[in-house]
Amino acid sequence: MIGFGQAGGKVVDKFLEYDKRTGSEIVRAAAAVNTAKADLMGLEHIAEDQRVLIGQSRVKGHGVGADNELGAEIAEEDIDEVQGAIDSIPVHEVDAFLVVAGLGGGTGSGGAPVLAKHLKRIYTEPVYGLGILPGSDEGGIYTLNAARSFQTFVREVDNLMVFDNDAWRKTGESVQGGYEEINEEIVRRFGILFGAGEIQQGQEVAESVVDSSEIINTLSGGGVSTVGYAEEEVEERSSGGLLSRLRDDGNDEELDSAHTTNRITSLVRKAALGRLTLPCEIEGAERALLVLAGPPEYLNRKGIERGRKWLEEQTGSMEVRGGDYPYRGAGFVATVILLAGVTNVPRIKELQQVAIEAQDNLDEIREESDDNLDELVNDDSDELESLF
Numbered sequence: 001m002i003g004f005g006q007a008g009g010k011v012v013d014k015f016l017e018y019d020k021r022t023g024s025e026i027v028r029a030a031a032a033v034n035t036a037k038a039d040l041m042g043l044e045h046i047a048e049d050q051r052v053l054i055g056q057s058r059v060k061g062h063g064v065g066a067d068n069e070l071g072a073e074i075a076e077e078d079i080d081e082v083q084g085a086i087d088s089i090p091v092h093e094v095d096a097f098l099v100v101a102g103l104g105g106g107t108g109s110g111g112a113p114v115l116a117k118h119l120k121r122i123y124t125e126p127v128y129g130l131g132i133l134p135g136s137d138e139g140g141i142y143t144l145n146a147a148r149s150f151q152t153f154v155r156e157v158d159n160l161m162v163f164d165n166d167a168w169r170k171t172g173e174s175v176q177g178g179y180e181e182i183n184e185e186i187v188r189r190f191g192i193l194f195g196a197g198e199i200q201q202g203q204e205v206a207e208s209v210v211d212s213s214e215i216i217n218t219l220s221g222g223g224v225s226t227v228g229y230a231e232e233e234v235e236e237r238s239s240g241g242l243l244s245r246l247r248d249d250g251n252d253e254e255l256d257s258a259h260t261t262n263r264i265t266s267l268v269r270k271a272a273l274g275r276l277t278l279p280c281e282i283e284g285a286e287r288a289l290l291v292l293a294g295p296p297e298y299l300n301r302k303g304i305e306r307g308r309k310w311l312e313e314q315t316g317s318m319e320v321r322g323g324d325y326p327y328r329g330a331g332f333v334a335t336v337i338l339l340a341g342v343t344n345v346p347r348i349k350e351l352q353q354v355a356i357e358a359q360d361n362l363d364e365i366r367e368e369s370d371d372n373l374d375e376l377v378n379d380d381s382d383e384l385e386s387l388f
Protein backbone atom coordinates (compact mmCIF):
# COMPACT_ATOMS: atom_id res chain seq x y z
CA MET A 1 0.00 0.00 0.00
CA ILE A 2 1.42 3.33 -0.99
CA GLY A 3 -0.15 6.53 0.25
CA PHE A 4 0.50 9.53 -2.00
CA GLY A 5 -0.05 12.99 -0.48
CA GLN A 6 -1.52 13.76 2.91
CA ALA A 7 -4.85 11.95 2.65
CA GLY A 8 -3.18 8.90 1.07
CA GLY A 9 -0.55 8.71 3.82
CA LYS A 10 -3.10 9.06 6.58
CA VAL A 11 -5.36 6.35 5.18
CA VAL A 12 -2.48 3.89 4.72
CA ASP A 13 -1.36 4.69 8.27
CA LYS A 14 -4.88 3.80 9.44
CA PHE A 15 -4.79 0.49 7.59
CA LEU A 16 -1.62 -0.40 9.52
CA GLU A 17 -3.35 0.54 12.76
CA TYR A 18 -6.30 -1.66 11.75
CA ASP A 19 -3.93 -4.58 11.16
CA LYS A 20 -2.41 -4.13 14.61
CA ARG A 21 -5.79 -3.77 16.27
CA THR A 22 -7.41 -6.79 14.63
CA GLY A 23 -4.38 -9.03 14.23
CA SER A 24 -4.92 -9.16 10.47
CA GLU A 25 -2.18 -8.85 7.89
CA ILE A 26 -3.75 -6.93 5.06
CA VAL A 27 -0.79 -4.64 4.52
CA ARG A 28 2.32 -6.62 3.60
CA ALA A 29 4.30 -3.44 3.12
CA ALA A 30 3.47 0.23 3.36
CA ALA A 31 5.03 3.46 2.14
CA ALA A 32 4.08 7.13 2.09
CA VAL A 33 5.16 9.65 -0.53
CA ASN A 34 4.76 13.40 -0.15
CA THR A 35 6.17 16.78 -1.14
CA ALA A 36 5.37 18.12 2.34
CA LYS A 37 7.74 17.14 5.13
CA ALA A 38 5.30 17.97 7.94
CA ASP A 39 2.71 15.54 6.56
CA LEU A 40 5.22 12.69 6.56
CA MET A 41 6.26 13.51 10.11
CA GLY A 42 2.65 13.33 11.28
CA LEU A 43 2.34 9.62 10.38
CA GLU A 44 2.41 7.09 13.20
CA HIS A 45 2.61 3.57 11.85
CA ILE A 46 4.46 3.75 8.53
CA ALA A 47 8.17 3.07 9.14
CA GLU A 48 10.33 6.16 8.86
CA ASP A 49 12.51 4.68 6.14
CA GLN A 50 9.35 4.07 4.11
CA ARG A 51 8.38 7.75 4.09
CA VAL A 52 9.64 9.35 0.92
CA LEU A 53 9.96 13.12 0.57
CA ILE A 54 10.03 14.11 -3.10
CA GLY A 55 10.48 17.44 -4.88
CA GLN A 56 12.81 18.86 -2.28
CA SER A 57 14.78 20.86 -4.81
CA ARG A 58 11.57 22.38 -6.18
CA VAL A 59 9.31 23.00 -3.18
CA LYS A 60 11.69 22.59 -0.22
CA GLY A 61 9.42 20.22 1.69
CA HIS A 62 6.46 22.60 1.73
CA GLY A 63 3.98 20.79 -0.54
CA VAL A 64 2.70 21.88 -3.93
CA GLY A 65 -0.31 23.92 -2.75
CA ALA A 66 -3.00 22.08 -4.75
CA ASP A 67 -1.09 22.43 -8.05
CA ASN A 68 -1.53 18.93 -9.42
CA GLU A 69 0.41 19.55 -12.61
CA LEU A 70 3.40 20.36 -10.43
CA GLY A 71 2.57 17.28 -8.32
CA ALA A 72 2.70 15.11 -11.44
CA GLU A 73 5.94 16.68 -12.70
CA ILE A 74 7.67 16.15 -9.38
CA ALA A 75 6.48 12.55 -9.20
CA GLU A 76 7.94 11.89 -12.65
CA GLU A 77 11.24 13.53 -11.81
CA ASP A 78 11.65 11.73 -8.49
CA ILE A 79 10.13 8.35 -9.31
CA ASP A 80 13.48 6.65 -8.59
CA GLU A 81 13.28 7.75 -4.99
CA VAL A 82 9.83 6.21 -4.68
CA GLN A 83 11.10 3.05 -6.37
CA GLY A 84 13.89 2.96 -3.77
CA ALA A 85 11.28 2.46 -1.03
CA ILE A 86 9.45 -0.18 -3.07
CA ASP A 87 12.71 -2.07 -3.71
CA SER A 88 12.82 -3.07 -0.05
CA ILE A 89 9.45 -4.81 -0.36
CA PRO A 90 9.42 -8.57 -1.03
CA VAL A 91 7.14 -8.15 -4.02
CA HIS A 92 6.74 -11.92 -4.53
CA GLU A 93 4.75 -11.88 -1.25
CA VAL A 94 2.19 -9.32 -2.34
CA ASP A 95 -1.01 -10.02 -4.25
CA ALA A 96 -1.40 -6.50 -5.57
CA PHE A 97 -0.37 -2.88 -5.21
CA LEU A 98 -2.78 -0.29 -3.87
CA VAL A 99 -2.04 3.40 -4.46
CA VAL A 100 -4.12 5.64 -2.16
CA ALA A 101 -4.62 9.38 -2.66
CA GLY A 102 -6.97 12.28 -2.17
CA LEU A 103 -7.68 13.55 -5.70
CA GLY A 104 -8.54 17.15 -4.83
CA GLY A 105 -5.10 18.43 -3.79
CA GLY A 106 -1.82 18.63 -5.66
CA THR A 107 0.64 15.99 -4.52
CA GLY A 108 -1.56 12.89 -4.44
CA SER A 109 -3.81 14.06 -7.24
CA GLY A 110 -0.90 14.59 -9.61
CA GLY A 111 1.44 11.90 -8.28
CA ALA A 112 -0.80 8.86 -7.79
CA PRO A 113 -1.49 8.32 -11.51
CA VAL A 114 2.22 8.75 -12.29
CA LEU A 115 3.14 6.11 -9.70
CA ALA A 116 0.42 3.73 -10.92
CA LYS A 117 1.74 3.96 -14.46
CA HIS A 118 5.28 3.32 -13.26
CA LEU A 119 4.26 0.27 -11.17
CA LYS A 120 2.35 -1.24 -14.06
CA ARG A 121 5.35 -0.94 -16.33
CA ILE A 122 7.61 -2.74 -13.85
CA TYR A 123 5.50 -5.36 -12.07
CA THR A 124 3.13 -8.09 -13.18
CA GLU A 125 0.98 -7.85 -10.02
CA PRO A 126 -2.23 -5.85 -10.43
CA VAL A 127 -2.09 -2.17 -9.53
CA TYR A 128 -5.24 -0.74 -7.93
CA GLY A 129 -6.09 2.79 -6.93
CA LEU A 130 -8.10 4.06 -3.99
CA GLY A 131 -9.10 7.59 -4.93
CA ILE A 132 -10.76 9.98 -2.49
CA LEU A 133 -12.99 12.67 -4.01
CA PRO A 134 -13.14 16.10 -2.35
CA GLY A 135 -16.20 17.57 -0.66
CA SER A 136 -18.16 19.83 -3.00
CA ASP A 137 -17.66 22.70 -0.53
CA GLU A 138 -13.88 22.59 -0.93
CA GLY A 139 -13.92 24.87 -3.92
CA GLY A 140 -13.36 24.96 -7.66
CA ILE A 141 -9.69 24.12 -7.83
CA TYR A 142 -10.27 20.91 -5.82
CA THR A 143 -13.07 19.88 -8.16
CA LEU A 144 -10.99 20.60 -11.23
CA ASN A 145 -8.03 18.71 -9.78
CA ALA A 146 -10.22 15.75 -8.86
CA ALA A 147 -11.87 15.59 -12.28
CA ARG A 148 -8.54 15.63 -14.14
CA SER A 149 -6.82 13.26 -11.75
CA PHE A 150 -9.76 10.85 -11.78
CA GLN A 151 -9.69 10.65 -15.55
CA THR A 152 -5.97 9.91 -15.61
CA PHE A 153 -5.88 7.63 -12.58
CA VAL A 154 -8.67 5.36 -13.82
CA ARG A 155 -6.77 4.88 -17.08
CA GLU A 156 -3.52 3.92 -15.34
CA VAL A 157 -4.80 1.37 -12.79
CA ASP A 158 -6.35 -2.08 -13.08
CA ASN A 159 -9.28 -0.76 -11.08
CA LEU A 160 -10.07 2.48 -9.31
CA MET A 161 -11.96 2.10 -6.05
CA VAL A 162 -13.50 5.40 -5.05
CA PHE A 163 -14.51 7.01 -1.79
CA ASP A 164 -16.44 10.26 -2.01
CA ASN A 165 -15.84 12.61 0.93
CA ASP A 166 -18.82 14.62 -0.25
CA ALA A 167 -21.24 11.81 0.46
CA TRP A 168 -19.78 11.21 3.90
CA ARG A 169 -19.16 14.66 5.26
CA LYS A 170 -21.10 15.67 8.30
CA THR A 171 -22.09 19.22 8.92
CA GLY A 172 -21.01 20.97 12.05
CA GLU A 173 -17.86 18.94 12.56
CA SER A 174 -14.33 20.17 12.42
CA VAL A 175 -12.60 19.06 9.24
CA GLN A 176 -9.99 17.12 11.20
CA GLY A 177 -12.51 15.33 13.42
CA GLY A 178 -14.62 14.64 10.34
CA TYR A 179 -11.70 13.01 8.54
CA GLU A 180 -10.92 10.85 11.54
CA GLU A 181 -14.35 9.25 11.35
CA ILE A 182 -14.32 9.10 7.57
CA ASN A 183 -10.95 7.36 7.58
CA GLU A 184 -12.30 4.80 10.06
CA GLU A 185 -15.16 4.15 7.66
CA ILE A 186 -12.77 3.68 4.73
CA VAL A 187 -10.57 1.28 6.64
CA ARG A 188 -13.46 -0.75 8.06
CA ARG A 189 -14.95 -1.39 4.63
CA PHE A 190 -11.78 -2.03 2.68
CA GLY A 191 -10.22 -3.80 5.67
CA ILE A 192 -12.89 -6.50 5.64
CA LEU A 193 -12.79 -6.72 1.86
CA PHE A 194 -9.02 -7.14 1.61
CA GLY A 195 -8.88 -9.16 4.83
CA ALA A 196 -11.20 -11.72 3.29
CA GLY A 197 -8.45 -12.69 0.88
CA GLU A 198 -5.95 -13.02 3.68
CA ILE A 199 -7.08 -16.13 5.56
CA GLN A 200 -4.27 -17.12 7.87
CA GLN A 201 -2.71 -20.54 8.04
CA GLY A 202 -4.26 -22.70 10.71
CA GLN A 203 -7.62 -21.02 10.39
CA GLU A 204 -10.44 -23.32 9.38
CA VAL A 205 -10.97 -22.94 5.68
CA ALA A 206 -14.39 -23.92 4.44
CA GLU A 207 -14.99 -24.27 0.74
CA SER A 208 -17.07 -21.16 0.66
CA VAL A 209 -14.33 -18.89 1.97
CA VAL A 210 -13.40 -15.95 -0.25
CA ASP A 211 -9.86 -15.98 -1.54
CA SER A 212 -7.72 -13.26 -3.02
CA SER A 213 -8.21 -14.52 -6.59
CA GLU A 214 -11.93 -13.78 -6.27
CA ILE A 215 -11.20 -10.20 -5.28
CA ILE A 216 -8.72 -9.89 -8.13
CA ASN A 217 -11.16 -11.40 -10.63
CA THR A 218 -13.91 -9.04 -9.53
CA LEU A 219 -11.63 -6.05 -9.90
CA SER A 220 -10.09 -7.15 -13.18
CA GLY A 221 -11.52 -5.59 -16.27
CA GLY A 222 -10.84 -2.09 -15.00
CA GLY A 223 -13.22 0.76 -14.42
CA VAL A 224 -14.55 2.24 -11.23
CA SER A 225 -15.65 0.42 -8.08
CA THR A 226 -17.68 1.25 -5.02
CA VAL A 227 -18.21 -0.61 -1.76
CA GLY A 228 -21.31 -1.12 0.37
CA TYR A 229 -21.35 -2.19 4.00
CA ALA A 230 -23.77 -3.24 6.72
CA GLU A 231 -23.29 -4.91 10.07
CA GLU A 232 -25.26 -6.25 12.98
CA GLU A 233 -24.05 -7.06 16.45
CA VAL A 234 -24.30 -10.70 17.48
CA GLU A 235 -23.59 -12.63 20.64
CA GLU A 236 -21.03 -15.36 20.61
CA ARG A 237 -22.78 -18.75 20.84
CA SER A 238 -20.94 -19.84 23.92
CA SER A 239 -22.13 -16.81 25.83
CA GLY A 240 -25.52 -18.36 26.52
CA GLY A 241 -27.60 -15.95 24.45
CA LEU A 242 -30.98 -16.64 22.92
CA LEU A 243 -29.55 -18.66 20.07
CA SER A 244 -27.69 -21.05 22.32
CA ARG A 245 -30.83 -21.57 24.37
CA LEU A 246 -32.72 -22.32 21.18
CA ARG A 247 -30.08 -24.78 20.25
CA ASP A 248 -30.40 -26.56 23.61
CA ASP A 249 -34.10 -27.28 23.31
CA GLY A 250 -33.68 -29.80 20.55
CA ASN A 251 -35.72 -28.58 17.54
CA ASP A 252 -33.81 -25.38 17.04
CA GLU A 253 -31.46 -26.36 14.21
CA GLU A 254 -33.81 -25.35 11.41
CA LEU A 255 -35.24 -22.32 13.13
CA ASP A 256 -31.75 -21.21 13.88
CA SER A 257 -30.52 -21.57 10.33
CA ALA A 258 -33.62 -19.87 8.93
CA HIS A 259 -32.95 -16.98 11.27
CA THR A 260 -29.30 -16.83 10.17
CA THR A 261 -30.29 -16.94 6.51
CA ASN A 262 -32.80 -14.13 6.96
CA ARG A 263 -30.29 -12.00 8.78
CA ILE A 264 -27.78 -12.45 5.97
CA THR A 265 -30.34 -11.61 3.31
CA SER A 266 -31.35 -8.40 5.01
CA LEU A 267 -27.71 -7.41 5.62
CA VAL A 268 -26.98 -7.89 1.92
CA ARG A 269 -29.86 -5.58 0.98
CA LYS A 270 -28.84 -2.97 3.52
CA ALA A 271 -25.26 -2.99 2.26
CA ALA A 272 -26.22 -2.67 -1.39
CA LEU A 273 -28.97 -0.10 -0.94
CA GLY A 274 -27.35 1.93 1.85
CA ARG A 275 -24.62 4.51 1.48
CA LEU A 276 -21.87 3.29 -0.86
CA THR A 277 -18.30 4.64 -0.75
CA LEU A 278 -19.20 6.19 -4.09
CA PRO A 279 -22.98 6.52 -4.34
CA CYS A 280 -24.33 5.22 -7.66
CA GLU A 281 -26.96 3.08 -9.33
CA ILE A 282 -26.07 -0.53 -8.65
CA GLU A 283 -27.94 -1.60 -11.74
CA GLY A 284 -25.44 -1.98 -14.52
CA ALA A 285 -22.47 -2.88 -12.30
CA GLU A 286 -20.39 -5.27 -14.38
CA ARG A 287 -19.18 -7.52 -11.55
CA ALA A 288 -19.80 -7.87 -7.83
CA LEU A 289 -18.34 -9.65 -4.83
CA LEU A 290 -20.27 -10.35 -1.67
CA VAL A 291 -18.28 -11.02 1.50
CA LEU A 292 -19.95 -12.14 4.67
CA ALA A 293 -17.75 -11.74 7.75
CA GLY A 294 -18.43 -12.89 11.28
CA PRO A 295 -18.18 -15.78 13.73
CA PRO A 296 -18.52 -19.01 11.68
CA GLU A 297 -21.70 -20.12 13.45
CA TYR A 298 -23.46 -17.05 12.06
CA LEU A 299 -22.49 -17.67 8.45
CA ASN A 300 -24.34 -20.04 6.19
CA ARG A 301 -24.14 -21.09 2.59
CA LYS A 302 -27.85 -20.61 1.94
CA GLY A 303 -27.81 -16.98 3.10
CA ILE A 304 -24.87 -16.13 0.87
CA GLU A 305 -26.41 -17.95 -2.06
CA ARG A 306 -29.66 -16.02 -1.66
CA GLY A 307 -27.78 -12.74 -1.26
CA ARG A 308 -25.77 -13.49 -4.38
CA LYS A 309 -28.89 -14.25 -6.42
CA TRP A 310 -30.53 -11.05 -5.22
CA LEU A 311 -27.44 -9.09 -6.24
CA GLU A 312 -27.51 -10.71 -9.67
CA GLU A 313 -31.08 -9.51 -10.12
CA GLN A 314 -30.38 -6.01 -8.86
CA THR A 315 -27.22 -5.43 -10.87
CA GLY A 316 -28.18 -7.43 -13.93
CA SER A 317 -24.66 -8.86 -13.80
CA MET A 318 -23.88 -12.50 -14.46
CA GLU A 319 -20.61 -12.21 -12.59
CA VAL A 320 -21.52 -12.04 -8.91
CA ARG A 321 -19.17 -13.88 -6.58
CA GLY A 322 -19.73 -14.51 -2.90
CA GLY A 323 -18.19 -16.17 0.14
CA ASP A 324 -17.41 -16.25 3.85
CA TYR A 325 -14.82 -14.57 5.91
CA PRO A 326 -14.85 -16.48 9.21
CA TYR A 327 -13.93 -14.02 11.89
CA ARG A 328 -13.90 -15.43 15.41
CA GLY A 329 -14.76 -13.17 18.28
CA ALA A 330 -15.90 -10.40 15.95
CA GLY A 331 -19.02 -9.59 17.97
CA PHE A 332 -20.78 -8.72 14.70
CA VAL A 333 -21.82 -10.10 11.37
CA ALA A 334 -20.93 -7.77 8.50
CA THR A 335 -21.59 -7.73 4.80
CA VAL A 336 -19.24 -6.03 2.37
CA ILE A 337 -20.27 -5.70 -1.26
CA LEU A 338 -17.78 -4.71 -3.90
CA LEU A 339 -19.48 -3.40 -7.04
CA ALA A 340 -17.02 -3.20 -9.91
CA GLY A 341 -17.37 -1.52 -13.26
CA VAL A 342 -20.16 0.84 -12.20
CA THR A 343 -21.19 3.35 -14.84
CA ASN A 344 -24.16 5.33 -13.59
CA VAL A 345 -22.40 7.63 -11.10
CA PRO A 346 -23.98 11.08 -10.75
CA ARG A 347 -21.03 12.51 -8.80
CA ILE A 348 -18.52 11.68 -11.53
CA LYS A 349 -20.73 13.21 -14.21
CA GLU A 350 -21.11 16.31 -12.07
CA LEU A 351 -17.35 16.53 -11.45
CA GLN A 352 -16.63 16.27 -15.14
CA GLN A 353 -19.24 18.88 -15.98
CA VAL A 354 -17.93 21.35 -13.44
CA ALA A 355 -14.39 20.71 -14.62
CA ILE A 356 -15.27 21.26 -18.27
CA GLU A 357 -16.96 24.54 -17.38
CA ALA A 358 -14.01 25.58 -15.25
CA GLN A 359 -11.66 24.65 -18.09
CA ASP A 360 -13.74 26.68 -20.56
CA ASN A 361 -13.77 29.57 -18.13
CA LEU A 362 -10.04 29.26 -17.74
CA ASP A 363 -9.60 29.38 -21.50
CA GLU A 364 -11.93 32.36 -21.70
CA ILE A 365 -10.14 34.13 -18.90
CA ARG A 366 -6.81 33.41 -20.55
CA GLU A 367 -8.07 34.64 -23.92
CA GLU A 368 -9.52 37.69 -22.29
CA SER A 369 -6.34 38.45 -20.48
CA ASP A 370 -4.36 37.87 -23.69
CA ASP A 371 -6.64 40.43 -25.41
CA ASN A 372 -6.25 42.79 -22.51
CA LEU A 373 -2.52 42.36 -22.64
CA ASP A 374 -2.55 43.00 -26.37
CA GLU A 375 -4.53 46.16 -25.89
CA LEU A 376 -2.32 47.21 -23.07
CA VAL A 377 0.92 46.54 -24.89
CA ASN A 378 -0.21 47.93 -28.25
CA ASP A 379 -1.91 50.99 -26.85
CA ASP A 380 -0.38 53.95 -28.74
CA SER A 381 -0.93 56.27 -25.87
CA ASP A 382 1.18 54.03 -23.67
CA GLU A 383 4.41 55.87 -23.23
CA LEU A 384 6.21 53.36 -21.16
CA GLU A 385 9.22 51.83 -22.83
CA SER A 386 9.44 48.10 -22.97
CA LEU A 387 12.03 46.69 -20.60
CA PHE A 388 13.53 44.49 -23.29
Ligand SMILES: Nc1nc2c(ncn2[C@@H]2O[C@H](COP(=O)(O)OP(=O)(O)OP(=O)(O)O)[C@@H](O)[C@H]2O)c(=O)[nH]1
Nearest residue numbers: 005006007063064066102104105106107108134179
Ligand atom coordinates in the same frame (compact mmCIF):
# COMPACT_ATOMS: atom_id res chain seq x y z
N1 LIG B 1 -10.94 10.96 3.58
C1 LIG B 1 -9.98 11.86 3.76
N2 LIG B 1 -9.80 12.82 2.86
C2 LIG B 1 -8.84 13.72 3.08
C3 LIG B 1 -8.00 13.69 4.22
N3 LIG B 1 -7.13 14.75 4.14
C4 LIG B 1 -7.41 15.38 2.98
N4 LIG B 1 -8.44 14.77 2.34
C5 LIG B 1 -9.00 15.05 0.99
O1 LIG B 1 -7.94 14.92 0.07
C6 LIG B 1 -7.84 16.05 -0.75
C7 LIG B 1 -6.38 16.32 -1.00
O2 LIG B 1 -5.78 16.79 0.17
P1 LIG B 1 -4.31 16.38 0.60
O3 LIG B 1 -4.19 14.89 0.60
O4 LIG B 1 -4.04 17.10 1.87
O5 LIG B 1 -3.43 17.00 -0.58
P2 LIG B 1 -1.99 16.53 -1.06
O6 LIG B 1 -2.13 15.42 -2.01
O7 LIG B 1 -1.12 16.30 0.13
O8 LIG B 1 -1.49 17.80 -1.93
P3 LIG B 1 -0.97 19.25 -1.51
O9 LIG B 1 -1.36 19.46 -0.06
O10 LIG B 1 -1.69 20.15 -2.44
O11 LIG B 1 0.49 19.23 -1.72
C8 LIG B 1 -8.59 17.14 -0.03
O12 LIG B 1 -9.19 17.95 -0.98
C9 LIG B 1 -9.62 16.40 0.80
O13 LIG B 1 -10.81 16.20 0.06
C10 LIG B 1 -8.20 12.64 5.16
O14 LIG B 1 -7.53 12.50 6.19
N5 LIG B 1 -9.20 11.76 4.87
